[in-house]
Amino acid sequence: MLWGMSMKQLWSPEAKRKGVSTVIGAAIFLLIFTLAVSAVFVWTQSYANYVEAAREESAFIVEKNMEELMLMFLNSSGKLAVIARNPTPMTIIVTQVWSNHSVQTGEWVIPAKSRVTISTTLDYKGMILSKVVTSRGNVFSGTQTIGEGEGGGEIPEQDIMDAGRWYVQWYNLSARQVFDTKLGNSYWQSLSITFSWGAAENDPIFGPYTQVGFNATTRVVALGTKMYINWYVNEDCRVIVKEIGADTGWNSGAGYLEADVSPGGVYTVTVLYSRWTGAPYLTLNLVNADFLTLLK
Amino acid sequence: MAEGISEIVATLMMLVIVSSIGIGLYVYSMGYFTTTASALGEVSRLDVNTLRERFAVVDVIVSRSGGGTEVSAAVYNYGKTTVTLQMMFLNGTQLAVSDVERVPPGGLIWFNGSVPVTIPEGSLCYLRVVSALGNVHETVVVS
Numbered sequence: 165m166l167w168g169m170s171m172k173q174l175w176s177p178e179a180k181r182k183g184v185s186t187v188i189g190a191a192i193f194l195l196i197f198t199l200a201v202s203a204v205f206v207w208t209q210s211y212a213n214y215v216e217a218a219r220e221e222s223a224f225i226v227e228k229n230m231e232e233l234m235l236m237f238l239n240s241s242g243k244l245a246v247i248a249r250n251p252t253p254m255t256i257i258v259t260q261v262w263s264n265h266s267v268q269t270g271e272w273v274i275p276a277k278s279r280v281t282i283s284t285t286l287d288y289k290g291m292i293l294s295k296v297v298t299s300r301g302n303v304f305s306g307t308q309t310i311g312e313g314e315g316g317g318e319i320p321e322q323d324i325m326d327a328g329r330w331y332v333q334w335y336n337l338s339a340r341q342v343f344d345t346k347l348g349n350s351y352w353q354s355l356s357i358t359f360s361w362g363a364a365e366n367d368p369i370f371g372p373y374t375q376v377g378f379n380a381t382t383r384v385v386a387l388g389t390k391m392y393i394n395w396y397v398n399e400d401c402r403v404i405v406k407e408i409g410a411d412t413g414w415n416s417g418a419g420y421l422e423a424d425v426s427p428g429g430v431y432t433v434t435v436l437y438s439r440w441t442g443a444p445y446l447t448l449n450l451v452n453a454d455f456l457t458l459l460k
Numbered sequence: 461m462a463e464g465i466s467e468i469v470a471t472l473m474m475l476v477i478v479s480s481i482g483i484g485l486y487v488y489s490m491g492y493f494t495t496t497a498s499a500l501g502e503v504s505r506l507d508v509n510t511l512r513e514r515f516a517v518v519d520v521i522v523s524r525s526g527g528g529t530e531v532s533a534a535v536y537n538y539g540k541t542t543v544t545l546q547m548m549f550l551n552g553t554q555l556a557v558s559d560v561e562r563v564p565p566g567g568l569i570w571f572n573g574s575v576p577v578t579i580p581e582g583s584l585c586y587l588r589v590v591s592a593l594g595n596v597h598e599t600v601v602v603s
Contacts, residue, residue: 185478192482196489203493210504217508224514260536260568265521267534269568299566301516301538385602387584428584428602458600 237294246282250274260297264289328455332380340440360445377438384453386425392451394420406432514539522603537563544592548573
């Protein structure tokens with residue numbers, strides 16, 4: 165339109181009057197534009213708040229996952245005492261101590277790389293029924309105490325198994341499958357074991373010993389109506405599930421045990437291994453089962 | 461003179477019409493943008509609260525009585541906002557909860573629910589606690 169106008173038309177009184185509505189229109193446009201911008205500002209501010217909250221949450225999850233406590237639950241004159249070691253570089257605050265279904269709340273600060281003893285008024289109910297909760301929402305139990313008794317005391321075999329380990333006792337053999345002299349212990353932490361060592365008959369397995377065997381026992385909770393224990397062994401292994409009276413006898417090669425179990429039921433599994441000659445290897449896998457620590 | 465008056469009237473009318481349309485547009489826009497901004501703010505606030513809500517089930521007691529099963533879950537709020545516990549499920553079945561429970565920051569409460577079925581002792585169960593904001597904590601328990 166403007167291109168078709170002459171300079172006279174542009175500066176004429178008519179053009180000036182038409183400019184009044186343009187000014188009002190522009191003012192209203194500006195108002196609406198301001199509204200739109202303020203709405204966008206509010207939205208971006210909300211989004212920024214959300215992003216900030218997400219960032220804080222991520223940082224918190226990282227801190228939570230970094231928490232680690234090494235615990236020992238002691239019977240102190242019938243009352244529960246907890247020795248807590250914090251191996252991490254950050255401070256951990258314990259807010260609850262549980263013994264069975266009883267709780268004592270408080271605030272016990274465990275500085276980085278240090279050890280604190282927590283005395284409670286709770287009755288001692290054993291390691292499996294004791295746990296602590298931290299301010300970051302982690303629940304820790306005493307599974308990390310295996311292998312080192314506070315004050316030199318030995319940890320009972322039952323506690324080792326309840327804490328999610330195989331209790332493995334090594335023996336020197338006087339003949340095939342004859343366990344004579346106990347050599348020592350191991351604590352395995354997986355229900356899927358691959359044991360393989362050496363190839364020749366005279367390759368030692370335990371110190372200078374070449375003809376050795378072990379008796380590994382753990383307690384598991386069944387996760388279905390069938391529990392399978394699979395193995396692959398050179399020579400020889402035997403699997404026993406105490407509660408259902410299952411005993412496979414001695415086996416070599418590949419095989420499995422299919423056990424009828426109750427979901428949630430607790431079963432004691434024992435694996436015997438005997439190496440007399442040949443390459444020592446055993447692969448063992450439990451399916452539909454987990455360590456008792458699942459129940460904590 | 462008459463021509464001048466009609467020009468003034470026309471200008472005034474134009475002003476009135478433009479102002480009316482403009483004010484109408486402004487009022488409509490104000491309502492629209494205010495509602496939108498308010499809704500977005502509310503959604504964002506809910507999202508942030510959902511994100512900041514933290515709770516965990518730290519202990520569970522399962523007991524049987526009168527042909528039913530009662531479940532008590534110890535719920536710990538380790539966040540900075542109050543958690544409202546709304547529902548509880550056992551193996552996917554909703555439990556009847558006595559009341560909606562509020563857990564203050566740092567608080568620990570027992571959240572109770574029941575189901576009119578006796579769950580056999582030693583059964584493996586999945587317990588799920590749901591908050592009013594939709595956050596979920598699931599744990600495995602043996603009845």
